[in-house]
Amino acid sequence: MTEEELLAARFEEQRPRLRAVAMQVLGSSSDADDAVQEAWLRLSRTGATAVNDLAAWLTTVVARVSLNILRSRGTRREQPLPEEGVPRRGFAEPSGAAPEDQAVLADSVGLALLVVLDTLGPAERLAFVLHDLFGVPFEDIAPIVERSPAATRKLASRARRRVRGATVAGEKEAARRDEIVTAFLAAARGGDFDALLRLLAPDAVLRTDPAAARAGASAATGARDVARGFTGRVKAARLALVDGLAGLIWVSEGRLRVVFTFAVAEGKITAIDVVADDDRLARLDVRPLER
Template structure:
């Protein structure tokens, strides 16, 4: 067995953890796969001579790859899903108390956390994820970010406060989530722009995927509220569903589904909306019967 084969075997033992780290950093499974593969290319070229802590070294290399990706994304003002949103899992809105509610709420909280993480600067996100989720020492993070230990502690603390503040409004309560969604659609249908803006977070993001054109991204409460008027059709029927564990709706006109919408709700406001629309896009989504 060659040294390269031995290195590959050792790397594969750490791949699952590196994939989890990269996905939390980047918010996209495909981007995470690319980051882990880039990590392997760097490791295979460098070798592991003089490496005392192989797992810690891999964490550092993967984190550096993710940090570069986050910085490039911020420079281009992009989000994680440049090629379109992943196909969602759409389920009926299970009555409260059913056995799988806990798992669905866990998925919803995870989705909401990713929305908050997307708002952090690259350095804040790296410091928070590495320290709070993967127990990486601040000293190692400071070396990675090329900042002082005090500065890195401050980055993580600031990120932690933002995450806690966003999650402190009871957003895991399905009834509260549905109340927020009801207010959103009521305001849209009545054409009440101020009420619509009031239920949206100032930094809300709308991602619209039709499969026939590039992913459309709209940011900010006023801009999203203006686009939300397209859902004001009084003849539309709103069918409550769960989309990847998040509260959502299937919008039907007549007997035909015309769009699926998923919402991330934090506190009393909507912070993100994913909209799937058009026959080509909906054809790839299995809707509940």
């Protein structure tokens, strides 16, 4: 194996963790890939012989590149939405996890957290992600954000308080959503039209993808029409987590056939999407709930 091939192999060992760092800092798959690619370019120019601790060196490079991207976004007033592949729920406390476990630790961070992180300044966001999610010492983060270790600790502390507050609110919202979808399924199975109306917003909509429409599902607008479409039906549907949120699924002959996803606002269902397209179903993270 040539020296270049050996260097590339060592980099590939670090790639999953580097991408996890960039994803949590940036919340954008394309930006994360750009940051990781830039780290590789810098490493290939520098060479492994000039680097004492490869993992720490690469993490620092990815962090610096990510920080520059965040600052550039602020200048352009652009905030990308969280993308596919970003986990949907949860918050991980600092755990001192071993390096090989830290990418897994980061995967417990949810969509709600990414939304909160978008409200933080770039330095706050970077300090929180690097320390709380990946165990990087404040002494190593300080030069990246151009602050003292004590000031860097304060940055992470402020971010942590905001994240914890948002997490509590998010958990309450998720619990309420679970209750609403569970009640909706019970009312639909039992043919309780009035109960369905109470759960639906007046302007609720039912949307279907082309595959669902071909199978006989009909779109509807307004609570009464949506409720009529479900009254006494979906008896075979089951509760499930769909991309981390409460939803319904229909499984036939061991195969996932249909997924129902719900949009909920102010305690009411505002939209239901019926997904039956095989390609779309394959991209969903579906976890049946036994109740």
